[in-house]
Amino acid sequence: MSLVIEEVRGTLAKKEWNSYVQENENSTVFHRYEWGEAVVATYGNEYIYIVAREDGDVVGILPLGRSKSLLFGDYLCSVPFGVYGGIVANNQAIADKIDDYACQLANSLKVDYLEVRNQNPSGYERPDRDIYVTFKKPILDTPDENLKAIPRKQRAVVRKGIKKELSFSISKDVDTFYRLYSESVRNLGTPVFSKELFRNLLRFFPQDSFIMSVYDQEKPVCAVLTLLFKDQVLPYYGGGGYSARSVHGNDFMYWKLMEWACTEGYKVFDFGRSKVDTGAYSFKKNWGFEPAPLSYEYHLVGDTSIPDKSPLNPRIKPLIEVWKRMPLSFTNLIGPYVSRSLG
Structure with missing residues (x-):
């Protein structure tokens, strides 16, 4: 049996993708094809659907969204605006191949980092954040x-x-x-x-x-x-x-x-x-x-340390206190421009 990993798009891909998400016990709502469609329709982000196939059958997936901002850089995330993400695969060997593909993709795109929002530790030796x-x-x-x-x-x-x-x-x-x-x-x-x-x-x-x-x-x-x-x-x-x-x-x-x-x-x-x-x-x-x-793990490319976008970051806390005192009309006006990088 031959394993092929590719990036997919389109109506047929969506049907196959969602069929696999529905059948796999480790998938989440954030793995559904429509999650990426909603993010793209809202923000215009690039969204990448990675599929592993074995003799034509889908045996693993990884959704990735790309975000770019002056505040938080250029990064890939599985998945943006979702709390769960990561690889869903039939077995660990397939998951390893998908992970290799995603890391190589992050390297080739020269992003700052790849963030994977796993529900459970992947077992890969890489930096993680355990505040959630x-x-x-x-x-x-x-x-x-x-x-x-x-x-x-x-x-x-x-x-x-x-x-x-x-x-x-x-x-x-x-x-x-x-x-x-x-x-x-x-x-x-x-x-x-x-x-x-x-x-x-x-x-x-x-x-x-x-x-x-x-x-x-x-x-x-x-x-x-x-x-x-x-x-x-x-x-x-x-x-x-x-x-x-x-x-x-x-x-x-x-x-x-x-x-x-x-x-x-x-x-x-x-x-x-x-x-x-x-x-x-x-x-x-x-x-x-x-x-x-939750185990949020990072493959660092351009960055040398894990990014900290959390409100618990001492550098962000003073900004939070200022934001609380702003008029609602003002925060509703500029908030969406700031938060598009926080998803």
Whole structure:
């Protein structure tokens, strides 16, 4: 049997690619062909789909996006704007060949580095960054079981949200979501992504994405853009204004999403990535989720050390404090230009 590694494009490639993603137990929603399409449609980035074939059959894949900016240089990433990525292959020998191809590609393109966002360590001896964890938990059979599985203190907070008689909707309402999300990330000192990114995610994942919005009376207080993949529910981009705290809006929202996922037959609630010892990290632990380390690995080409784009970087922290105090209209205007390199 002969192994061929190539870069692919087009309708047929998309069908083959997604068929492999659907069948492989180690793939994620970020490996789907449409993720690259959404990124390219939003930012115009170069996106590279690497496929390994054995006697014509797909036996491994690696999606790579290329980003260029004055702030953070020129680099390849698997995958941009996703929290999971990396090689998906039938066996380690095939994965090794794909990895060799990707490293040679990074060298030939003379990028600064190749970043691979693995869920688990690859086993390759290269620099890595271990500041991120992810939170996943099985969804139990009934809503009552899921509510009782939430630790007592957090369950009490959820019940407070329920008693506030909040309501929710499931829609594709990007405008309402964006108003709430952009305020939330500004308050954290983070540049907001382009509204077009969210529009494109909903467009390229029409059956596998939606927005849940929570209302206090008729006022929207928080919202989350959710992705669906196989038997998993991923509340991916979420946030709300200060008013969400007073009515426990976020607690109510994530409970209603978990309840919805249970009744719809989903099996895994993926609470997503957080930095260790941050507010988001503590919030997810309070729900009874246990952190699992993520392994982000780097093949350095032009750079001599791992880039640090994290808000925990002492050089970035002062900028975060300034950003928090800026008017929302201003951060919404310039944020998308800054954040395109942060994905």
